[in-house]
Amino acid sequence: MPNRSPAGRAGRPRSAAADAAILAATREALVELGWSKLTLGDVATRAGVAKTTLYRRWAGKNELVVDAVAELFDELRLPDRGCLAADIEGVVLQFAAILDRPEARSGLMAVVAESTRDPALRERIRCSIVARQKRLVLEGRARAQARGELPPEPDPEQAARAVDLIFDVVAGAVVHRTLVSAEPADEEWVRGLTRVLLQGLASRTGPDGGPA
Amino acid sequence: MPNRSPAGRAGRPRSAAADAAILAATREALVELGWSKLTLGDVATRAGVAKTTLYRRWAGKNELVVDAVAELFDELRLPDRGCLAADIEGVVLQFAAILDRPEARSGLMAVVAESTRDPALRERIRCSIVARQKRLVLEGRARAQARGELPPEPDPEQAARAVDLIFDVVAGAVVHRTLVSAEPADEEWVRGLTRVLLQGLASRTGPDGGPA
Amino acid sequence: MPNRSPAGRAGRPRSAAADAAILAATREALVELGWSKLTLGDVATRAGVAKTTLYRRWAGKNELVVDAVAELFDELRLPDRGCLAADIEGVVLQFAAILDRPEARSGLMAVVAESTRDPALRERIRCSIVARQKRLVLEGRARAQARGELPPEPDPEQAARAVDLIFDVVAGAVVHRTLVSAEPADEEWVRGLTRVLLQGLASRTGPDGGPA
Amino acid sequence: MPNRSPAGRAGRPRSAAADAAILAATREALVELGWSKLTLGDVATRAGVAKTTLYRRWAGKNELVVDAVAELFDELRLPDRGCLAADIEGVVLQFAAILDRPEARSGLMAVVAESTRDPALRERIRCSIVARQKRLVLEGRARAQARGELPPEPDPEQAARAVDLIFDVVAGAVVHRTLVSAEPADEEWVRGLTRVLLQGLASRTGPDGGPA
DNA sequence: AGCTAATCGAGACGGTACGTCGGGTCTTAAT
DNA sequence: ATTAAGACCCGACGTACCGTCTCGATTAGCT
Numbered sequence: 089m090p091n092r093s094p095a096g097r098a099g100r101p102r103s104a105a106a107d108a109a110i111l112a113a114t115r116e117a118l119v120e121l122g123w124s125k126l127t128l129g130d131v132a133t134r135a136g137v138a139k140t141t142l143y144r145r146w147a148g149k150n151e152l153v154v155d156a157v158a159e160l161f162d163e164l165r166l167p168d169r170g171c172l173a174a175d176i177e178g179v180v181l182q183f184a185a186i187l188d189r190p191e192a193r194s195g196l197m198a199v200v201a202e203s204t205r206d207p208a209l210r211e212r213i214r215c216s217i218v219a220r221q222k223r224l225v226l227e228g229r230a231r232a233q234a235r236g237e238l239p240p241e242p243d244p245e246q247a248a249r250a251v252d253l254i255f256d257v258v259a260g261a262v263v264h265r266t267l268v269s270a271e272p273a274d275e276e277w278v279r280g281l282t283r284v285l286l287q288g289l290a291s292r293t294g295p296d297g298g299p300a
Numbered sequence: 301m302p303n304r305s306p307a308g309r310a311g312r313p314r315s316a317a318a319d320a321a322i323l324a325a326t327r328e329a330l331v332e333l334g335w336s337k338l339t340l341g342d343v344a345t346r347a348g349v350a351k352t353t354l355y356r357r358w359a360g361k362n363e364l365v366v367d368a369v370a371e372l373f374d375e376l377r378l379p380d381r382g383c384l385a386a387d388i389e390g391v392v393l394q395f396a397a398i399l400d401r402p403e404a405r406s407g408l409m410a411v412v413a414e415s416t417r418d419p420a421l422r423e424r425i426r427c428s429i430v431a432r433q434k435r436l437v438l439e440g441r442a443r444a445q446a447r448g449e450l451p452p453e454p455d456p457e458q459a460a461r462a463v464d465l466i467f468d469v470v471a472g473a474v475v476h477r478t479l480v481s482a483e484p485a486d487e488e489w490v491r492g493l494t495r496v497l498l499q500g501l502a503s504r505t506g507p508d509g510g511p512a
Numbered sequence: 513m514p515n516r517s518p519a520g521r522a523g524r525p526r527s528a529a530a531d532a533a534i535l536a537a538t539r540e541a542l543v544e545l546g547w548s549k550l551t552l553g554d555v556a557t558r559a560g561v562a563k564t565t566l567y568r569r570w571a572g573k574n575e576l577v578v579d580a581v582a583e584l585f586d587e588l589r590l591p592d593r594g595c596l597a598a599d600i601e602g603v604v605l606q607f608a609a610i611l612d613r614p615e616a617r618s619g620l621m622a623v624v625a626e627s628t629r630d631p632a633l634r635e636r637i638r639c640s641i642v643a644r645q646k647r648l649v650l651e652g653r654a655r656a657q658a659r660g661e662l663p664p665e666p667d668p669e670q671a672a673r674a675v676d677l678i679f680d681v682v683a684g685a686v687v688h689r690t691l692v693s694a695e696p697a698d699e700e701w702v703r704g705l706t707r708v709l710l711q712g713l714a715s716r717t718g719p720d721g722g723p724a
Numbered sequence: 725m726p727n728r729s730p731a732g733r734a735g736r737p738r739s740a741a742a743d744a745a746i747l748a749a750t751r752e753a754l755v756e757l758g759w760s761k762l763t764l765g766d767v768a769t770r771a772g773v774a775k776t777t778l779y780r781r782w783a784g785k786n787e788l789v790v791d792a793v794a795e796l797f798d799e800l801r802l803p804d805r806g807c808l809a810a811d812i813e814g815v816v817l818q819f820a821a822i823l824d825r826p827e828a829r830s831g832l833m834a835v836v837a838e839s840t841r842d843p844a845l846r847e848r849i850r851c852s853i854v855a856r857q858k859r860l861v862l863e864g865r866a867r868a869q870a871r872g873e874l875p876p877e878p879d880p881e882q883a884a885r886a887v888d889l890i891f892d893v894v895a896g897a898v899v900h901r902t903l904v905s906a907e908p909a910d911e912e913w914v915r916g917l918t919r920v921l922l923q924g925l926a927s928r929t930g931p932d933g934g935p936a
Numbered sequence: 937a938g939c940t941a942a943t944c945g946a947g948a949c950g951g952t953a954c955g956t957c958g959g960g961t962c963t964t965a966a967t
Numbered sequence: 968a969t970t971a972a973g974a975c976c977c978g979a980c981g982t983a984c985c986g987t988c989t990c991g992a993t994t995a996g997c998t
Contacts, residue, residue, distance in 0.1 A: 099968020122417040138971045197413035204405040205334040260472030280465050284500030311947030312989040350950040523973030524963040546841040562976045617840040625833035629758040677916050684896030704889050708924030735942025736994050774945045
């Protein structure tokens, strides 16, 4: 989200419409130009707004693009398809569909790259984008436990580690498939991923993990 | 690799020392400045080379950084630790160690981001960086089959798909863990990943794979 | 003069101080470096101004130097020394004094050389520099006619041709003496020139001019 | 003239054809591009010669162009038209014709401009170009004195000053007319100039010059 | 005929300046 | 206080030319 108005009340309030116009213009520019050729002056022009107005709300290109891309992930939902495998497949396909859109492809990896040297930016990404996705993993596990497909977690700490692992595996695999391998993360591929994942997790038992 | 001299022999040959100096300077600058603040003029200065010399060999920042980072992956080796699981853990740890170096962190995601709009760059990444890694997966499988840990592949096409999947999962997971989640891909985490992976793959059987 | 702001009033107005600083810096650089070693980046630095600010106002080195040198000729005045010969000597000495200043020596011939391939530049020189000088010839003739030293001109067209000739002779001779022959256009030399000029002109009578 | 081969004899001698080709290519480039856009690399290419070959003979652009332009003035001759006025008109018209050629217009003023900060270059110009012209003035005076049109000079020093003045006036006027005023130095104009000049000089008498 | 040494073409090299572009900041007048 | 407009400083861009250098290949004159 953009910076809120400082302090309080006096003077002309900021235009709410401008925020939406700027974010939309940012996505439009990402599609047409990609991250590296996107300029804030151009975004301001597309949004019908002065550069000043843009800089009053966002600190720079990174922050703006994070917000613009984050909105794309708002539509992610955990579908109820009856069984865990189908649920996973559904949400992974949604995730892959978002990553397939050019405004996400161009922008997402770029801000991640920038975040390797900017902890504040990393935190912003984590809150705006990653947390939104991780929540789905938690929901999915809860639902599967309610269905009896997964056993309840005895050790909360280990459970958290498992969630982190699953999340890195799923998100990482989809990102790698889509952006690095540049192959479609289609239904067949997602089915294979899901199978490996579920089979791999099913065997987890002890604190140090399962079978010898 | 940088552009080679055109065709023949006439004229002063290109300095081989310059190539090495430039790539080293690029990595040095990546460590100190990161991708976005790295400038080709600065790299040239560090390398003790004129800017024109740099542009004669590389088309731009993207290509240069790909080559500079690719050299980091030259040291990846498939260790022989006796069993498949240990082999995987060993190579994944090496991979994670490389991704933990600041010159890789800064540069790798950035060029991947750029490659989403530049097919030639993507191909360059694939050849210089990805292929080097994928070879290890193939070697590892062959060795495991020789040991009897994995069955021989009846269907070559399906086998190729399996390699691709494994590769996307492993590489993606390590990258995501290291750069997005920004948590260390340490021995414990790698052990968990390996277990999931092997368990998930062990169950693959039929042409459409998995368990009922 | 530099390019004026386009049309209207919106936005921050151009700094008037910058114009003066740039022209002064240009003259300073001409003195120190001469035309060929003068760089716009250096001028901008001396003026305490960004390069873009300079390029917003002038199209290039040629136009800038024309304006910078033109200001030198602002101080040219037609002195009233009582008789035509003395008036001419006075103004020619002033002209020679200006041409003797290094900022004029370096710049003037160079822009004239450039103007041989750039009609717009030639026009700019004519308006900014030449016209200022030619006005003095007209003034001087009018004053001499008022004094009775010269007869009134019956034929305006022929009169104009005479002015052009005088002007080319005087300006050309001083320039050639100063810059090509590289000898001082001192009082003695100017007295000789004036004598030749007046004597030569005094004999002009008929429409085709001269002495039998 | 270009630098001569060093020392003496051993080794392959310099190609004489190259000299001529380079000077011709220089004039060709002056016509097409003008002084400021002329590059030595381009001249070398036009002459079918390596840059090294060019630099071995000339120190730089200035020296090269002086030599290339100087050759244009080789064709200046003092015609014998029977009387002094006609002789002057003839030689001035020749001079004007040369100045009207684009290779001279572009190059001549430029090297003069450069020479204001480079005494060696000025000397080279004086020897290669100016002296050639001044010789004609001396010849013309001698011939006129032989004809009885001009009295013999009693005071050699004053005679030299007169020659210098005439030369600066004539050359300066033609240059100014052609390059600054950008009007043709045609027959009519030259006749006017000649009349002023002869009439002005005819009255010269005493050491401090003539009539009050 | 074989040496010898300076020449030749080609083109890479370290520099310097170019003119443009984008990032952020600022100063206007208007809302 | 905010807005649109646009000038401002800064720094990097990628290119062009400079003048030098390093190559391998000629090529004359002297032995």
